[in-house]
Amino acid sequence: xxxxxxxxxxxxxxxxxxxxxxxxxxxxxxxxxxxxxxxxxxxxxxxxxxxxxxxxxxxxxxxxxxxxxxxxxxxxxxxxxxxxxxxxxxxxxxxxxxxxxxxxxxxxxxxxxxxxxxxxxxxxxxxxxxxxxxxxxxxxxxxxxxxxxxxxxxxxxxxxxxxxxxxxxxxxxxxxxxxxxxxxxxxxxxxxxxxxxxxxxxxxxxxxxxxxxxxxxxxxxxxxxxxxxxxxxxxxxxxxxxxxxxxxxxxxxxxxxxxxxxxxxxxxxxxxxxxxxxxxxxxxxxxxxxxxxxxxxxxxxxxxxxxxxxxxxxxxxxxxxxxxxxxxxxxxxxxxxxxxxxxxxxxxxxxxxxxxxxxxxxxxxxxxxxxxxxxxxxxxxxxxxxxxxxxxxxxxxxxxxxxxxxxxxxxxxxxxxxxxxxxxxxxxxxxxxxxxxxxxxxxxxxxxxxxxxxxxxxxxxxxxxx
Numbered sequence: 523x524x525x526x527x528x529x530x531x532x533x534x535x536x537x538x539x540x541x542x543x544x545x546x547x548x549x550x551x552x553x554x555x556x557x558x559x560x561x562x563x564x565x566x567x568x569x570x571x572x573x574x575x576x577x578x579x580x581x582x583x584x585x586x587x588x589x590x591x592x593x594x595x596x597x598x599x600x601x602x603x604x605x606x607x608x609x610x611x612x613x614x615x616x617x618x619x620x621x622x623x624x625x626x627x628x629x630x631x632x633x634x635x636x637x638x639x640x641x642x643x644x645x646x647x648x649x650x651x652x653x654x655x656x657x658x659x660x661x662x663x664x665x666x667x668x669x670x671x672x673x674x675x676x677x678x679x680x681x682x683x684x685x686x687x688x689x690x691x692x693x694x695x696x697x698x699x700x701x702x703x704x705x706x707x708x709x710x711x712x713x714x715x716x717x718x719x720x721x722x723x724x725x726x727x728x729x730x731x732x733x734x735x736x737x738x739x740x741x742x743x744x745x746x747x748x749x750x751x752x753x754x755x756x757x758x759x760x761x762x763x764x765x766x767x768x769x770x771x772x773x774x775x776x777x778x779x780x781x782x783x784x785x786x787x788x789x790x791x792x793x794x795x796x797x798x799x800x801x802x803x804x805x806x807x808x809x810x811x812x813x814x815x816x817x818x819x820x821x822x823x824x825x826x827x828x829x830x831x832x833x834x835x836x837x838x839x840x841x842x843x844x845x846x847x848x849x850x851x852x853x854x855x856x857x858x859x860x861x862x863x864x865x866x867x868x869x870x871x872x873x874x875x876x877x878x879x880x881x882x883x884x885x886x887x888x889x890x891x892x893x894x895x896x897x898x899x900x901x902x903x904x905x906x907x908x909x910x911x912x913x914x915x916x917x918x919x920x921x922x923x924x925x926x927x928x929x930x931x932x933x934x935x936x937x938x939x940x941x942x943x944x945x946x947x948x949x950x951x952x953x954x955x956x957x958x959x960x961x962x963x964x965x966x967x968x969x970x971x972x973x974x975x976x977x978x979x980x981x982x983x984x985x986x987x988x
Contacts, residue, residue, distance in 0.1 A: 524639070528637070532908075537955035538948075538951045541954060545974040545975050546975070546978050547947070551670060553676065553931055554928075555933055556676065557678050560685075560687035563701055566663050568661075571653045572649065573603035574603065576607075576629075577607070584598065587610060590613040607645070611648075620907070621908070627640065628941040629939075629941050633661060634655055666937045667699050667940075674700040675700070676986075678704050678706045679750070681710075681743065682725050682727075682728045688753050702753070702755055703754070704756075711800060713778075713779075713792075719783045719786065722739070722783055725742055725746075728746065729741075736772070737776070744807060747811065757813050760818065762818065763819065764819065765817065765850045766797035766798045766801065766850060766854075767798050767854050768791070768798050769798060770798070778796045782796070802857060805858050816899065819843075819846060820876060821903070848879045855896065864896075866892065869884070872905070874910060874913060874914075881918060884896040884897060893926040894928070894985070897926075898917070899928075911950075925973050929978055930942060954970060954973065
């Protein structure tokens with residue numbers, strides 16, 4: 523069988539190979555944004571088979587399978603794990619040009635020593651090899667993290683989470699990876715949601731006092747941020763379709779909050795004012811704690827309402843928002859910066875057409891001794907393929923300092939997704955080598971190697987932990 527994943531996969535010249543093998547390959551991983559369940563780490567989860575490990579939480583793969591005409595019972599339904607695996611194999615055979623083809627084969631190579639193509643002819647052999655290794659106990663959650671050279675994982679956690687699994691992980695002296703919570707208050711930015719009032723009640727329970735005003739809400743959030751901080755939190759994370767910015771008085775914000783928890787009659791204008799007030803308050807608190815604020819936007823979620831009702835959120839029915847104004851984002855950052863309340867900030871847009879606008883915006887806000895205070899985050903979600911990553915790097919270089927970039931993340935629920943860091947590093951090394959070979963940069967191996975190491979790991983460490 524023809525070898526697919528070679529040592530020089532995606533590396534097309536000698537310089538790219540040198541940069542990857544000598545500088546990028548063995549750098550540790552800081553996966554500063556993911557959706558891994560900390561409970562699975564704490565309990566050192568052992569998986570039943572490759573389907574559970576590979577397909578159970580991966581809406582990237584689910585989405586592709588649906589596009590291949592696969593019935594939902596073979597995706598999120600009650601079909602057998604073997605049948606789901608075979609259905610995915612049929613999809614993988616048809617996935618020419620999609621990054622999932624590369625990701626899947628990198629995962630097979632790195633964790634199962636399978637370097638040939640997974641297809642209908644090899645499916646049973648791959649199924650047996652993978653399951654034998656999984657059932658041997660060699661690929662439990664903690665063992666995968668260790669063999670992937672992951673030094674830090676930033677999970678995604680609701681403010682009301684008791685973080686008991688993070689505590690349990692820290693108590694395991696045999697496990698060296700630093701698993702830290704990330705403060706993700708999405709429910710607070712869903713003031714029009716029917717569940718908002720119930721959420722405020724749960725937040726009240728978590729801080730042991732009633733929340734009947736906006737000031738009390740802020741007090742509760744400070745308590746929860748302090749709690750997260752004690753358990754090592756270094757960042758927050760927010761998800762928007764469009765960034766809010768509409769200033770209102772404290773009195774008006776309090777009236778909106780009271781309306782939300784009593785009559786629930788909130789219009790879009792009221793929501794934007796409340797969201798703006800929350801973000802300005804939170805960002806100021808993040809800056810006090812030297813946390814990084816991560817803002818994800820440019821996405822339209824749950825486009826297919828019928829399937830949302832059937833299988834729920836985060837199941838593969840989100841899309842790129844076709845038009846996103848960066849103006850509100852600029853106003854938000856400027857409002858924080860003028861009072862010295864702007865934290866280190868990472869911006870991610872799902873729309874690649876925003877690249878240049880984001881990169882020029884990042885250059886407007888700086889701080890002495892902090893390289894790249896406002897960052898254009900990694901090519902996100904629908905953009906973390908070869909073209910998306912290369913365009914992202916090109917834009918970073920054209921409009922700012924690519925050398926200050928904090929690098930890749932997985933944004934994943936799968937323990938096998940650490941190969942995305944390798945995928946990015948290979949693309950990075952190839953990208954840099956092409957620039958040098960075209961005469962656009964001096965061929966100084968040590969300087970080039972430092973750039974690669976910085977983007978792969980060192981910048982990330984300094985940005986989040988410096």
